[in-house]
Amino acid sequence: MATQHSRSAARLMMAPAVVLLLGWMLVPLTMTLYFSFKRYLPLRGGDLGWVGFENYTRFVTSSAFWPSIQTTLLIVGGVLVITVVLGVLLAILLNQPMWGQGVVRILVIAPFFVMPTVSALVWKNMFMDPNYGLLAHLWKFFGAAPVEWLSQASLPSIILIVSWQWLPFATLILLTAIQSLDGEQLEAAEMDGAPAYKRFGYITLPHLGRAITVVILIQTIFLLSIFAEIFVTTGGAFGTKTLSYLIFQRVLESQNVGLGSAGGVYAIILANIVAIFLMRIVGKNLDA
Amino acid sequence: MGQIQLNQVTKSFGSVEVIPPLDLTIEDGEFCVFVGPSGCGKSTLLRLIAGLEDVSSGMISIDGADATQTPPAKRGLAMVFQSYALYPHMSVRKNIAFPMKMAGIDQAEQNRRIDAAAKALNLTDYLDRRPGQLSGGQRQRVAIGRAIVREPAAFLFDEPLSNLDAALRVGMRLEISELHERLATTMIYVTHDQVEAMTMADKIVVLRAGVIEQVGSPLDLYNRPDNLFVAGFIGSPKMNFIEGPEAAKYGAHTIGIRPEHIDVTDASGPWSGKVGVAEHLGSDTFLHVHDTGLAETITVRAPGEVQLHYGDAIHMSPRAELMHRFDANGLRMA
Numbered sequence: 001m002a003t004q005h006s007r008s009a010a011r012l013m014m015a016p017a018v019v020l021l022l023g024w025m026l027v028p029l030t031m032t033l034y035f036s037f038k039r040y041l042p043l044r045g046g047d048l049g050w051v052g053f054e055n056y057t058r059f060v061t062s063s064a065f066w067p068s069i070q071t072t073l074l075i076v077g078g079v080l081v082i083t084v085v086l087g088v089l090l091a092i093l094l095n096q097p098m099w100g101q102g103v104v105r106i107l108v109i110a111p112f113f114v115m116p117t118v119s120a121l122v123w124k125n126m127f128m129d130p131n132y133g134l135l136a137h138l139w140k141f142f143g144a145a146p147v148e149w150l151s152q153a154s155l156p157s158i159i160l161i162v163s164w165q166w167l168p169f170a171t172l173i174l175l176t177a178i179q180s181l182d183g184e185q186l187e188a189a190e191m192d193g194a195p196a197y198k199r200f201g202y203i204t205l206p207h208l209g210r211a212i213t214v215v216i217l218i219q220t221i222f223l224l225s226i227f228a229e230i231f232v233t234t235g236g237a238f239g240t241k242t243l244s245y246l247i248f249q250r251v252l253e254s255q256n257v258g259l260g261s262a263g264g265v266y267a268i269i270l271a272n273i274v275a276i277f278l279m280r281i282v283g284k285n286l287d288a
Numbered sequence: 289m290g291q292i293q294l295n296q297v298t299k300s301f302g303s304v305e306v307i308p309p310l311d312l313t314i315e316d317g318e319f320c321v322f323v324g325p326s327g328c329g330k331s332t333l334l335r336l337i338a339g340l341e342d343v344s345s346g347m348i349s350i351d352g353a354d355a356t357q358t359p360p361a362k363r364g365l366a367m368v369f370q371s372y373a374l375y376p377h378m379s380v381r382k383n384i385a386f387p388m389k390m391a392g393i394d395q396a397e398q399n400r401r402i403d404a405a406a407k408a409l410n411l412t413d414y415l416d417r418r419p420g421q422l423s424g425g426q427r428q429r430v431a432i433g434r435a436i437v438r439e440p441a442a443f444l445f446d447e448p449l450s451n452l453d454a455a456l457r458v459g460m461r462l463e464i465s466e467l468h469e470r471l472a473t474t475m476i477y478v479t480h481d482q483v484e485a486m487t488m489a490d491k492i493v494v495l496r497a498g499v500i501e502q503v504g505s506p507l508d509l510y511n512r513p514d515n516l517f518v519a520g521f522i523g524s525p526k527m528n529f530i531e532g533p534e535a536a537k538y539g540a541h542t543i544g545i546r547p548e549h550i551d552v553t554d555a556s557g558p559w560s561g562k563v564g565v566a567e568h569l570g571s572d573t574f575l576h577v578h579d580t581g582l583a584e585t586i587t588v589r590a591p592g593e594v595q596l597h598y599g600d601a602i603h604m605s606p607r608a609e610l611m612h613r614f615d616a617n618g619l620r621m622a
């Protein structure tokens with residue numbers, strides 16, 4: 001059949017989608033690059049001309065830059081560790097036959113459907129508030145002084161909130177992976193004399209390797225840009241200023257679009273470095 | 289070091305009784321085959337012996353010691369699964385080493401046993417491959433290798449050859465038989481292929497719906513089937529069963545005669561009919577004869593090449609001394 005013909009027809013029909021996607025990606029990217037070389041202060045004179053790499057040097061030499069990188073990595077790393085470890089455990093638990101399995105599974109997945117802003121507000125006001133939060137009541141019940149979570153333990157609190165949101169995602173992916181594990185392999189290992197924890201280590205965990213890789217990759221991409229959770233809880237105070245939050249402050253609070261855009265370009269570079277790193281580490285896991 | 293005894297063992301899944309009370313003894317060094325139609329409980333019985341399922345009641349003893357509550361790993365049995373159940377992320381060497389690693393056997397001894405097993409099973413060239421890079425027959429051998437190195441009291445095989453093609457199946461059948469001769473270890477082998485059962489077994493256990501229909505050597509079962517089920521199950525092609533007046537002549541409700549015990553005679557013979565399909569195998573010819581007035585079809589085995597074709601009229605004479613007689617309950621009459 002006329003493969004040449006059908007191929008060009010296919011190209012033609014895909015074209016609108018490709019053009020739209022490219023535009024969607026390229027327009028903001030080009031604008032970011034454009035502004036990053038300008039001195040552009042919307043409320044203080046507008047476009048003040050080209051400045052070369054000044055925005056770039058100013059962004060990295062500001063005292064807030066390195067702490068923000070550190071915070072970003074801490075949050076991403078912390079959430080990854082918590083969601084993967086708890087996700088594996090929860091997946092194993094949910095895979096056991098038990099009463100009310102369907103309902104339990106839906107409950108476990110539910111947090112994923114709560115919008116980040118809402119969940120952060122719920123955590124902030126209902127759990128972590130030092131006066132009337134649930135955790136404060138719990139602490140008081142045991143006679144301890146309530147912890148002011150979002151100021152005294154701000155970073156762990158945010159990691160907790162974000163982990164709570166992403167745990168369902170990790171659990172879901174790992175659960176489907178665990179369900180595809182051949183039961184006879186576990187039985188064979190049992191007959192080979194492997195106790196439960198060794199069966200987990202030698203059979204289940206390697207089987208989950210690929211799913212864990214996928215979870216880490218996808219979560220990293222999304223976690224590098226978390227914003228709402230920080231915005232509604234600490235507002236970037238108490239050492240919770242991530243790179244994306246810093247960019248937000250530069251653009252909207254200091255009304256310096258040029259400086260913020262330079263930060264945006266750094267964020268793109270950081271995300272790519274992390275992505276390449278991860279691909280290298282886990283790439284061989286994926287094509288095995 | 290490998291005698292297995294089942295005493296009034298039962299197994300139910302929920303309210304469904306899959307194995308009614310069952311007694312069976314498998315002697316040390318014996319090659320015992322469980323055969324029966326699909327769903328009759330062969331795998332379940334094997335898994336009960338392995339300890340992968342708990343018995344609902346009754347007792348399993350291994351070498352005279354009660355093993356009913358012993359966990360699978362402690363029973364000293366090795367199992368080869370139908371799906372092979374190899375560990376996909378480990379090399380062949382690591383797969384075979386796994387049970388020894390779990391048992392804490394030292395490295396030198398591990399290597400010695402791996403090399404010996406690999407040599408015996410023709411796996412030496414594949415030790416560093418992953419199971420995914422092996423053919424079905426090679427995977428099967430790895431699974432057997434993994435079982436051998438444990439030096440178990442008995443091997444349990446659950447339809448190990450059913451995923452292989454016909455030629456490979458014959459080859460592996462011989463290899464397993466040879467392995468049994470060499471190791472002289474008890475083997476319990478599940479299959480629904482009666483040719484495998486006949487060729488490999490010292491003792492065949494015929495199961496139907498969880499009930500043992502007959503236990504005996506292959507030739508016992510062939511020569512003296514206890515009932516219609518065993519008579520029909522053992523032997524290929526299947527035994528012919530004839531009811532009615534012809535059976536009454538022999539004083540039985542049903543008579544059974546194997547295809548190989550009927551002679552084809554051109555001119556005369558007590559039975560006659562028309563040849564339907566003739567299957568020419570070269571060494572033998574199987575004739576499916578219709579219009580005999582005895583049963584819908586009578587299968588006859590004629591040795592060598594026979595020049596008979598569709599629609600030809602023939603006469604047959606059964607060898608009366610090799611006929612089996614069954615009563616109205618389907619049980620063998622003396």
Ligand SMILES: Nc1ncnc2c1ncn2[C@@H]1O[C@H](COP(=O)(O)OP(=O)(O)OP(=O)(O)O)[C@@H](O)[C@H]1O
Pocket residue numbers: 301304306324325326327328329330331332333480
């Ligand atoms: N886990 C289970 N729960 C409920 N019923 C089961 C379970 N396992 C097996 N059965 C039932 O027990 C019966 C025997 O099953 P089993 O697997 O032992 O058959 P089998 O003889 O090995 O058949 P095949 O030759 O097809 O492998 C079947 O009717 C099956 O439906």
Ligand SMILES: [Mg+2]
Pocket residue numbers: 330331332447
């Ligand atoms: Mg089975």
